Amino acid sequence: MGRPDYSHADDSELLALTASDPEAFARHELADTWQRGRVEDRARRRMQVAPQMLTDEALERVEEVASRASRDALELLESLPQDQRLAVNGRVLHELDYGELAASLSCSQSLVRQRVSRGLKALRVRLKETT
Numbered sequence: 001m002g003r004p005d006y007s008h009a010d011d012s013e014l015l016a017l018t019a020s021d022p023e024a025f026a027r028h029e030l031a032d033t034w035q036r037g038r039v040e041d042r043a044r045r046r047m048q049v050a051p052q053m054l055t056d057e058a059l060e061r062v063e064e065v066a067s068r069a070s071r072d073a074l075e076l077l078e079s080l081p082q083d084q085r086l087a088v089n090g091r092v093l094h095e096l097d098y099g100e101l102a103a104s105l106s107c108s109q110s111l112v113r114q115r116v117s118r119g120l121k122a123l124r125v126r127l128k129e130t131t
Contacts, residue, residue, distance in 0.1 A: 076126050084119030091116045 044051065054062075077085060083105075090101040091112070098109040105112060 072130070076123055076130075079126065080119050080122055084115050084122065087112050087115035088119040088123070092120075 090096045102109045102112045
């Protein structure tokens, strides 16, 4: 089984992933960046453009922003009603299929789908309110 593809995940799904396991999200983003970097490096060389280097201060700023985003994501996720929070957590963060999630929550798959949908919608609304 390969690593998950989050390239089509919306903001609320990425926010939830960041909240649950910031290190896994960072590893995923690093792998994507490395792959894109190889392609971009070839293009940069063809155009004879010098590489850009990040300073220590810029890296510290990235870490600070990521830490704040992780805290904010946890707060947003915690603001959901428990049934939606558990459904979003299981589906988005733990990547359970609807059948597994329904069994663990002792409810139907359609109810799990509804809770995930409503939870993600609520996260999108709250995310827009905070930005």
